[in-house]
Amino acid sequence: MAQEKMLTGCSAAATGAKLAEVEVICSYPIRPYTAIMMELAKMVANGELKAEFVHGEGEHAQVSIVLGASAAGARAYTGSSGVGVTYAMEVYSPMSGGRYPVQMAIADRALDPPGDFGSEHTDAMSTRGQGWLLGWARTPQEVLDNTLIGYRIGEDQKVMLPQMTCQDGYFLSHIADKVNVPELAQAREFLPPFKSPHPLSVACPVSHSPQIRPDQGAPMDAQRAAVYTDVPKIIEKATAEYNKIMGRNYDPFLEKYKMDDAEIAFFIQGAHANTCMKEIDKMRKQGVKVGMIRPRWIIPWPTQYLAEACAGLKALGVIETSTCYGGSMRGGNLAPEVRASLYDLDDRPVVTSFMGGLGGETIWPEEFHSMAKVLTQAAKDKRASQYTYWVGFEGK
Amino acid sequence: MKVDYKFQKLEPAKNFKAINKAEMYVPGHRTCAGCGPALNYRLVAKAAGPDTIFIGPTGCMYVANASYLCTPYAVSLIHAQITNGGAVASGIEAAFKVLAQKGKYTGVFPNIIVMAGDGGTVDIGLQAMSAMLYRNHKVLFICYDNESYANTGIQVSPTSPYGANTTFTPPGKEIPEANVLFPKYVPELVIGGHPALKYVATTTIAHPLDLTNKVRKALSFEGPTFLHMLAPCPKGWKFDEKLSREMAKLAVETGMWSLFEWENGVYKYTNVPKTYKPISEYMKNQGRFSHLKAEHIAKMQAFVDERIAKVKANIAIPIATPR
Numbered sequence: 001m002a003q004e005k006m007l008t009g010c011s012a013a014a015t016g017a018k019l020a021e022v023e024v025i026c027s028y029p030i031r032p033y034t035a036i037m038m039e040l041a042k043m044v045a046n047g048e049l050k051a052e053f054v055h056g057e058g059e060h061a062q063v064s065i066v067l068g069a070s071a072a073g074a075r076a077y078t079g080s081s082g083v084g085v086t087y088a089m090e091v092y093s094p095m096s097g098g099r100y101p102v103q104m105a106i107a108d109r110a111l112d113p114p115g116d117f118g119s120e121h122t123d124a125m126s127t128r129g130q131g132w133l134l135g136w137a138r139t140p141q142e143v144l145d146n147t148l149i150g151y152r153i154g155e156d157q158k159v160m161l162p163q164m165t166c167q168d169g170y171f172l173s174h175i176a177d178k179v180n181v182p183e184l185a186q187a188r189e190f191l192p193p194f195k196s197p198h199p200l201s202v203a204c205p206v207s208h209s210p211q212i213r214p215d216q217g218a219p220m221d222a223q224r225a226a227v228y229t230d231v232p233k234i235i236e237k238a239t240a241e242y243n244k245i246m247g248r249n250y251d252p253f254l255e256k257y258k259m260d261d262a263e264i265a266f267f268i269q270g271a272h273a274n275t276c277m278k279e280i281d282k283m284r285k286q287g288v289k290v291g292m293i294r295p296r297w298i299i300p301w302p303t304q305y306l307a308e309a310c311a312g313l314k315a316l317g318v319i320e321t322s323t324c325y326g327g328s329m330r331g332g333n334l335a336p337e338v339r340a341s342l343y344d345l346d347d348r349p350v351v352t353s354f355m356g357g358l359g360g361e362t363i364w365p366e367e368f369h370s371m372a373k374v375l376t377q378a379a380k381d382k383r384a385s386q387y388t389y390w391v392g393f394e395g396k
Numbered sequence: 397m398k399v400d401y402k403f404q405k406l407e408p409a410k411n412f413k414a415i416n417k418a419e420m421y422v423p424g425h426r427t428c429a430g431c432g433p434a435l436n437y438r439l440v441a442k443a444a445g446p447d448t449i450f451i452g453p454t455g456c457m458y459v460a461n462a463s464y465l466c467t468p469y470a471v472s473l474i475h476a477q478i479t480n481g482g483a484v485a486s487g488i489e490a491a492f493k494v495l496a497q498k499g500k501y502t503g504v505f506p507n508i509i510v511m512a513g514d515g516g517t518v519d520i521g522l523q524a525m526s527a528m529l530y531r532n533h534k535v536l537f538i539c540y541d542n543e544s545y546a547n548t549g550i551q552v553s554p555t556s557p558y559g560a561n562t563t564f565t566p567p568g569k570e571i572p573e574a575n576v577l578f579p580k581y582v583p584e585l586v587i588g589g590h591p592a593l594k595y596v597a598t599t600t601i602a603h604p605l606d607l608t609n610k611v612r613k614a615l616s617f618e619g620p621t622f623l624h625m626l627a628p629c630p631k632g633w634k635f636d637e638k639l640s641r642e643m644a645k646l647a648v649e650t651g652m653w654s655l656f657e658w659e660n661g662v663y664k665y666t667n668v669p670k671t672y673k674p675i676s677e678y679m680k681n682q683g684r685f686s687h688l689k690a691e692h693i694a695k696m697q698a699f700v701d702e703r704i705a706k707v708k709a710n711i712a713i714p715i716a717t718p719r
Contacts, residue, residue, distance in 0.1 A: 023494045024487060050498060052490035056483070057527035064480035064524065068451075068487025071474050073501075074494055076487070090477055193500075200472045200488060202447040202506045208474040210462030 009172035010035035016147025024069035073199035082109030096131025101154035118360010262291030314379035331388035352384035430637025432627035453481035455513035482528030634683025
């Protein structure tokens with residue numbers, strides 16, 4: 001029988017990795033994701049999990065070591081936070097280009113300048129474009145579930161791509177919540193053993209990633225792009241199967257909260273959505289027709305699903321939680337994507353953005369109310385006065 | 397947990413004729429005429445045999461070998477970044493171990509060999525190499541040393557000799573001797589700080605039997621081993637390409653390079669000349685040294701003399717810059 005346990009996001013990730021029966025694990029300490037590796041180290045030490053636990057000498061090495069392990073045919077797992085995520089940058093494109101479906105658990109942390117511990121999504125968001133699947137959880141439950149779903153999608157022979165399964169540092173990684181932990185048999189039913197199509201081998205010699213000519217580069221890029229055309233279908237199928245086996249109720253791409261009759265809505269990723277949903281309940285009682293859309297996957301970006309979900313909306317506020325200084329929306333990464341996704345709608349909502357949840361700062365309940373006021377005004381005016389509003393800086 | 401990993405037993409070759417006939421590094425690459433590293437690769441691959449996986453960090457031996465999706469390897473190869481040869485090898489080794497533990501891999505344990513250039517070993521690749529040796533992986537790390545970043549057009553590396561003219565150290569009025577620094581001494585850098593390390597040896601492409609048996613011996617340990625190999629580069633060192641082997645031979649005859657094995661803290665030097673030739677014999681045929689004046693050559697001779705003294709005493713070669 002599946003068990004209910006109180007788990008932090010880090011424990012949930014470690015439990016997910018154990019259920020996935022990962023074979024090579026590579027660690028390097030950085031807060032806050034470290035707790036995932038601390039738990040896995042214990043599991044390996046006491047024999048609960050049969051795996052090689054390798055102490056990487058840095059994040060660049062962590063990603064390199066799991067690349068080697070995946071190339072040799074093992075299911076490999078690593079993770080990081082903040083500047084650790086960016087330190088490994090060189091190895092992200094060889095990983096996706098070599099089609100190694102490793103998984104990296106990210107507990108988001110603000111990038112330096114120096115020493116900001118709190119959550120901010122800029123770390124993993126800055127790896128977009130490297131070819132990895134990129135998804136965010138809202139609860140420890142979803143962290144565990146995404147670990148298994150991530151491997152299942154990434155290891156699909158039609159996909160063969162690495163995944164980053166992300167959670168907010170501290171807000172999720174270090175706060176416990178009730179988690180339904182599946183049985184190993186259920187996990188095995190959902191996630192078959194990893195089978196590398198062309199592992200490094202002595203019986204059947206292969207060459208991985210030999211150099212190519214410029215005219216061979218574009219076809220390989222096109223191949224990777226073509227995979228992403230098929231990924232949404234594979235995500236749908238995997239999520240549906242997961243829901244069935246585990247008794248969950250995930251939408252493959254977008255969690256929609258009170259969207260049926262919504263006139264204004266928030267687009268928000270990660271754990272801040274929990275506060276958002278609570279405040280939506282309060283605003284609903286006051287008669288504000290507000291809803292929320294939360295992406296489960298940022299890569300692949302759910303373009304059509306988002307357009308469908310936004311039909312009929314009057315104003316949409318994108319809460320950024322990551323930075324892109326000097327970008328088209330003057331603040332974050334998500335709003336440009338959201339605007340582009342809605343461009344083909346005949347009757348599209350006003351889209352503006354809010355810079356919040358940065359540098360580890362929480363988004364306070366009352367701030368959702370003031371953001372909703374901006375959106376209500378924008379809906380009335382049929383335009384927003386700014387590309388982006390810095391939450392908490394009003395009048396300063 | 398006791399697991400039979402099916403490690404290989406490679407016997408030493410008694411003489412040159414006993415070296416494996418089968419080629420594991422076959423024609424079809426596009427290295428320069430007289431390429432020292434290519435001959436080095438061929439000899440290493442032959443010695444290691446078919447049950448081998450090479451990790452090839454970026455460098456000449458990646459770019460000129462694994463070209464246009466074709467490779468000259470009759471065994472498996474994976475490209476690594478120039479930064480991470482040791483790390484990728486560590487992951488491969490860990491994978492074969494865990495797959496064997498779980499009964500998912502039942503074949504012979506492969507010879508896992510990193511073939512890295514000097515940059516991929518003691519410059520940008522230093523961290524990954526050192527961590528791999530520290531963690532006790534069963535991997536042979538080989539540094540094929542052509543004393544420069546040759547693939548990118550002969551730039552100075554930490555093993556480029558004092559006085560070498562490279563495209564980042566051109567001689568000029570202000571800096572007449574070109575490269576003013578003395579090289580990192582690779583074997584000592586490796587031996588100095590890795591308690592798990594089982595075996596270190598040096599060799600050159602001019603000593604094929606010695607090279608073969610050092611590769612085979614290094615592969616027989618159940619832990620990390622390291623080989624440093626001199627692989628002269630006609631383009632980078634600016635000598636006639638028919639002299640590649642001769643250059644490696646002269647390096648040993650002048651004391652520029654020493655052949656030894658290190659095991660359990662003991663140095664065993666071989667091929668020690670009774671009388672060393674002057675260093676000018678080695679330098680005169682190499683265009684990279686042609687700008688040097690007598691005082692520079694004297695400084696180089698002093699450097700080599702200090703090395704020779706240690707070889708005679710059977711102790712580690714020092715790495716201090718001569719005054």
